[in-house]
Amino acid sequence: MTSPADVQPATQSDNPASRSSARPALLLTRRLPDAVEARASCDYRALLNPEDRAFTGAEIAARATEIGADAVLCCAGDRLDAAAIAALPRSVRVLATFSVGTDHIDLEAARARGLTVTNTPDVLTDATADIALLLLLGAARRASEGERMIRANAWTGWTPTQLMGTHVGGKRLGIVGMGRIGQAVAARARAFGLTIHYSNRRRLPAELELGATYHADPEEMLAACDVLSLHFPATAETRHWLNAGRIARLPPGAILINTARGSVVDDGAVIDALKSGRLAAAGLDVFENEPNLHPGYRDLPNTFLLPHLGSATVETRNAMGFKALDNVDAVMAGRPAPDRVV
Ligand code: DGY
Numbered sequence: 001m002t003s004p005a006d007v008q009p010a011t012q013s014d015n016p017a018s019r020s021s022a023r024p025a026l027l028l029t030r031r032l033p034d035a036v037e038a039r040a041s042c043d044y045r046a047l048l049n050p051e052d053r054a055f056t057g058a059e060i061a062a063r064a065t066e067i068g069a070d071a072v073l074c075c076a077g078d079r080l081d082a083a084a085i086a087a088l089p090r091s092v093r094v095l096a097t098f099s100v101g102t103d104h105i106d107l108e109a110a111r112a113r114g115l116t117v118t119n120t121p122d123v124l125t126d127a128t129a130d131i132a133l134l135l136l137l138g139a140a141r142r143a144s145e146g147e148r149m150i151r152a153n154a155w156t157g158w159t160p161t162q163l164m165g166t167h168v169g170g171k172r173l174g175i176v177g178m179g180r181i182g183q184a185v186a187a188r189a190r191a192f193g194l195t196i197h198y199s200n201r202r203r204l205p206a207e208l209e210l211g212a213t214y215h216a217d218p219e220e221m222l223a224a225c226d227v228l229s230l231h232f233p234a235t236a237e238t239r240h241w242l243n244a245g246r247i248a249r250l251p252p253g254a255i256l257i258n259t260a261r262g263s264v265v266d267d268g269a270v271i272d273a274l275k276s277g278r279l280a281a282a283g284l285d286v287f288e289n290e291p292n293l294h295p296g297y298r299d300l301p302n303t304f305l306l307p308h309l310g311s312a313t314v315e316t317r318n319a320m321g322f323k324a325l326d327n328v329d330a331v332m333a334g335r336p337a338p339d340r341v342v
Contacts, residue, residue: 024070024332025091029060029078032098033314036321040073043329057084065089071328073321076101076308077290082109094331096324099311100124103234103261107342117342118327122180123319124311129184131310132229132259135283136173136189138304139255140227141165142281145301166255166280169193174225176218176241177232177260178204185229186212197224222249227257234261244269253280259310262287267294274300285310 026044028037031052040046047067049055055063057079064072068091074080076099085106094116095105102119110117138144142165149155149163173189175182178200186196187210196212198204199221203214215221222228228250232238242256242265256279258265267288273279281302287293290308297303311320327337 025067026328027060027064027067027069027072029055029063029072029074030098032073032321033317035318036325039322039325043325044071054078057081058087060084061087061089064092070094070332071096073098073324073328074105075099076104078104080105080110082106085109085113085115088113088115094118094328094337096327096331096337098320098324101233101261102341103263111342115342116331116337116340118324118331118337118339119341120320120323121339123323124316125180125184127313127316128181128259128310129188131285131306132181132185132257132283133188133192135257135259135285135304135306136168136227136229136255137192139257139281139283139302140168142302144304166253168227171195171226172197172224173227173229174198174215174221175212175229175231176221177230178212179231181259182229182231183208185231186210189227194227197221219246219249222246223251225250225254227255229257230260230264232260232264234263238264240264240266240269242266242270244272247273247278250279252278255280256282256284258282259285262290262293267296271296271300274302 023043023045026040026046028040028046028048031049037048045067047063054077060078061084068089070091071094072092073096075097080095092115095110096118097105098120100119100121102117105117107117142163146163169192171194173194173196175186175196175198178198182198189196197215198212199215199218230242247269256270270279270282271294274282281304283304285306286308297305311317323339327339330337
């Protein structure tokens with residue numbers, strides 16, 4: 001696995017493109033970490049977004065046209081649908097997304113247009129798995145309620161029954177999607193004494209499974225999930241995968257963790273289950289229609305909510321940016337992009 005520390009910024013001399021007077025034009029759709037912008041500006045005629053405005057797909061296409069962009073470095077949250085892709089200037093050869101997820105890009109439209117699309121796998125695995133554990137512990141141990149009590153100056157002192165949560169040791173964690181992040185979550189959860197169940201398209205070899213129980217059918221696994229953690233991509237097929245029917249298969253009082261994408265859960269069903277106690281708690285880092293999450297989540301005491309922080313460490317965000325630039329560099333140099341999705 002590549003860790004953020006393994007990914008170094010290329011210097012100007014590493015990249016022949018930077019020595020050419022006709023540097024390719026690169027559009028950065030959002031503000032990126034300083035070191036990433038510095039490398040982008042050194043190697044490319046880069047159009048930055050210092051105010052970090054969230055542009056629409058049409059605006060991104062217009063900005064790409066303005067500079068005759070050869071490449072676009074986009075981010076999760078940029079809606080690059082078929083219309084936006086069609087509006088990009090013909091000069092654009094690569095869409096390098098600063099994310100592992102690609103659900104914000106119409107990949108079929110990109111493919112049809114002959115664009116290369118790349119993402120940033122591996123470097124955010126550990127940071128995202130760390131956040132999943134933070135959510136698991138925060139939700140199970142009622143951290144949000146405790147924190148709010150202190151901030152509201154409402155804590156009147158220790159009591160034997162105050163904010164009793166769920167002990168995670170000895171519980172069963174069910175992971176749907178046992179890719180890089182799912183495996184990293186399993187490794188951390190084992191250290192907290194959880195036993196691991198997982199469902200994945202393919203069973204892992206024993207050296208990666210490490211004693212976890214495989215369920216070919218995720219539906220069948222649900223009954224064994226005291227904690228359920230979701231780690232599969234958002235697609236048309238996985239939209240609202242966790243619905244009322246599947247929640248009903250979980251043991252009463254299960255805990256839900258989502259660091260994947262908000263659209264894979266049916267918010268209404270999850271909120272109803274949190275209200276009734278069918279779900280004891282939920283730790284959520286991602287939401288459908290971010291940042292306009294379902295307001296029901298905010299009012300519930302048993303939610304531990306983060307604003308899509310999975311990869312938000314300095315080291316990881318730098319590594320993601322350098323990886324995205326490595327992909328742009330490759331395409332500009334006529335080499336295969338290391339992280340090509342399309
Ligand atoms: C990703 O990479 O897909 C994250 O959700 C954004 O960090």
